Amino acid sequence: MTDSQSFNLNKWRKNFYLFLAGQFLSGITSMVVQYAIIWYLTRATGSATILSFATLLGMIPMVVLGPFVGPLIDRWNKKVLLIVTDVVVAIFAIVLSIAGTLASEFPLWLVFVSLFVRSVAQTFQMPTIQSILPTMVPEKELTKVNGQLGAVQSANFIIAPALGAFLFSVIPMNFLILTDVLGAILGVGMLALVTIPHVVSEGESIHLLADSKFGLKKLVENKGLWYITIIGAVFTLIFMPAASLYPLMTMDYFNGTVGQAGLIEVVYSVGMLAGGAIIGIFGKWSDRMKPIFAAYTVIGITIGLSGFLPGTNRGFVYFVILNIFAGLATPFFNTLLMAMIQQSFEPKYLGRIMGVLNSLMSITGPVGLIFAGPLADKIGVEKIFILAGVGTLICGVITFLTPAARNYDKELNQKLAEKRAAKSDTSVDNQD
Template identity: 60%
Template sequence: MTSMTVQYAIIWYLTEQIKSATMLSFATLLGMLPMVVLSPFVGPYVDRLNKKGLLIVPDLIAALFAIILSVTGVVTGTFPFWLIYVSLFVRAVTQTFQTPTILSILPTIAPREELTKVNGQLGMVQSANKIIAPGIGAFLFALMPLHLLLLLDVLGAFLGLVLLLFVKIPKTATHSGNTLALEDTKQGIRDLRSKKGLWITVLIGAVSSIFIMPAASMYPLMTIGYFEGTVSNAGFVQIIYSIGMLVGGTIIGVFGNWKDRMKPLILAYLVIGITLVASGLLPANNTGLIWFIIFSAFTGTDAPFFDTLLMAMIQQTFPIDQLGRIMGVVMALLSLLASAGLIFAGPIADRIGVEKLFIIAGWGIILCAIINWLIAPAKNYDKQLQEKGVMERYN
């Protein structure tokens, strides 16, 4: 929660200072690059190294850079953009280690048949944090100087470290260390490609991220720039979006044992695409802003479905001691194309308008949904996976 509060505060600071889609997308791009560059190599080490350490050390590093940025603000009276970008980059590096670690820990704790629900419940917790963080961030951003707000990250890292000291994580099979991490990564790609339907679903998801991530990064600019709202309005939009994510995570967490998870996944694509197109067609006035908030709730509700359901399928497809390298490959693919979209999204939005970028993104996502439905191996993969799992448990 504290990390998200600080993250929103930094983004709103940039939005207020520069009001440029190009610079905002560049800031988001810096947050994606570590996923692209490091994920294929991080994944194998998640399988090899102490998972508790992989959760604690990145938090401490992020807290250190928060302190550096805060002290710079006190000493110089300003926050250099280059240092903000470096801080965002470092925070993204820490997340590159933490995300696959958490996803690889879940199957060691949760029963196989409950993984969809457990991933949904994890999404609920994350969404609850996202509901609280924008509100706190907007309130504190108006109440106190940014250099003090940044220190929340330090508090959060300390509390997280203390809590993790009491957590026992089950050990999995250890690697001999004779195989290079790069070879593990190549094997991860081969393993993923061997599951044709899953591989196609991941590739379509990667293509959809070209459209989803640029639109997601432009929410503050859409609120403040297009609708001429305030930071408080931007915070409220983020809160509504996150409430939607909480609702979506709750639906998955409670009703997640679907016999065919591909249907709700594709439906979520369609809803996100339609709401983004509708958002881009709204008038730039208060009425438009109200409808934008409503559409954001629906977009948020469907946002958790792809990641949550895809990760559950992956966790049920591969052995636990291979999940790190598989997750690393998947995250790298998704982040690579998302980064490509961000490179072009900023200049395009500055040239044609951020609202038109929403329209383009929406139609792109709708097209991805249609393609996913038309390709039989992808459409039928989860149904076959679960039928196989039932047979294995029966035998």
Template identity: 40%
Template sequence: MNVQFKCFLFGQFVSGFTSMLVQYALIWYLTTEYGSATILSIATMLGILPMVVLGLFIGGIIDRFSRKNILMISDSCVALFAIVLFFSGEMVEKMPLVLIFIALGMRAGGQAFQQPTIQAIIPTMVEEKDFTKANGQFSAIGAINMVISPVAAAFLLTIFDIHQIVLLDIFGAMIGCGILLLLKLPQVVRKEEKPHPIADMKYGVNELWKIPAMRYSMMIALLCNFLFMPAVSFYPLMTTSYFHGTLAQVGIVEMLSGVGMVIGGVVIGSGIGMKNRIKMLAITFLFMGIVYSMTTFLPKNRDGLLIFMLISLIAGISFPVINASFFAILQETYKKEILGRIMAITFSLFNMATPLGLVLITPFAEKIGIHYTFLIATIGFFASAILCYKIKDVWTYEEVLMKKKKMEREQEESVLID
């Protein structure tokens, strides 16, 4: 990995950490000040909907404009609104609820731009052989933020007012944008035409659909996301209602899951793993299915809770393996100049699958027992592993991709010789 990429990684780590810290601080503030399930539900939806909706239409912008500028503008907009929140908090005793909702929506909008933009930038900064490692490293820093941010936000709220904490957004944006200004990110060849949101969305969907391996891989990934994310969301409820654990034990379960993701990201980021990512995905799906299947049959006592904590750690390790492998395959498959559209639609679909799974599976879980959501997740993982193996276009895609890349290199070399 080159120095440019390491600097980029560090800048995104600082920016992501301060952003996530402020996000959790806002959620904790709403929880303590209002204690309303309706308000928290609205806040959750505002944190998801902009990513789902915007993600469908912004791919063309990412592909046609400076990706460095997109990251800087999205960070700066969030930082500018942090100033509005600060002065609002200085003038009134209680932060206006509408401003907090706008802030959450803006942050989600910023994420809608940042996530696919970063994924589109990675292939321009590292060699093709390092795509999986680079994605693993990004997974690791994301997991570190997830582990530290909630605790840091809760601690800071005991010392500072919420309108003072949001100023951290400005600090994070300054570091992130400052490093981006110093970096010379490689530019991709762009067509001189204006973005057309609907046409760009159709183009991105068509590109994903026309390659059979990518079409089926996306379906498998969405199926898996749809069936297993509700179980992950129910970790706290599983701890308290099934195992009769305490809030402190809820925190331990969540922390172990995050620590697992850090370990998994570091392992993949260091280059450890199978060269054939499709097979690595299938094996990880199978392994996760076995691990999650145990949860359904755990005893409702302290021993069961301890095993559940271990399961949350092991599951956490597996998540970066799945994410890094999947995104690396996308990055190798598509040309750099269209990756913005591909990644924007991919993130939009993933962000859509999670709440949809919660809406459809939650009523079912409440009727038969929360622990059965892990059985549903098990079915999702086993089905994904079987589909990877049984669908020939998917199972053999790594070899097909390698042959395609080899032919492209040979053609380039022959052109140079001529």
């Protein structure tokens, strides 16, 4: 927390949990509509190419715009930014709903434009939320609240598919889309009651290219975090093909049903919820790199073993069990890394750094997706899981063997302790 924050420190929990509730309501309605749009495209076109294009639309803005949104986030009012992006998404939902009401089918181009706008909004919202958390909560609580935020996001992944499937079956699509408007109203209404402290960089002039380079420079200069980030990007490249092929693994390799494919998604998300809850409750490790190493190990073993399972009903049961543990381990990497980053840089720089970081972590996803289908067709979908598991374990080993990465959190905690001690000494001197 910065000294410039004006609200009562004793009220930070109420303020933060009000913010968290608003993000939950806004997030779950947005995801329900997102699932509904994908199911509509599946039913209307039956085209894998259309679905792949829709998936890429959701990733491209993060990759391309990520480094450039950071300077804007650092300089603009963050509450206004979150409200505006929610409102813009709601407006496009209304336009899409009207188009679907007036025509017998939704125009595909408008559906794609809507998906793209939603992705652009998320590209702004994610680093904005990440950059304001250190200004809303005490420094020692950052790991916990990141875990709680991760748990809320995981809960969205659990509830949204089931709720979306139910609503999709009973409500016409043109009215279901308006759920996003309801979520925006609730989210914006609660956000209006939240206190988000200003940081000193707000209102300064913006130089997109220079500011983006500055964000990258700050990240590169921090060798430990830079190595962790680059290895994490490689992990995303290796893991993304397997992640995108879960439905094919269930329905083709295990000869399962759509319901079983949905079950895997829910099971994995339940695991993520449990992992986020563990971090939220017990997240005060003295060395957060140890849980990250454990996460690499668990994910690598569970995903790798999935590729060796027999393509039978019994094999599918083991697949479900393995994915409970894989889901449990998944939040530890991003959540703990995010807390370390938030403690490593001043809040006024975080938007620029988060923009670059999110872009680096996302850029490998589309690359993995492009090669996932052809590679799976050639060697078998189960082999993709084996490759992902082995690759994940290698990433964990490389991180452990890199001293700057392995010792990063211990050194960071030492620096933070020295900083707190110096501040305490200064406070005592001022009182004298």
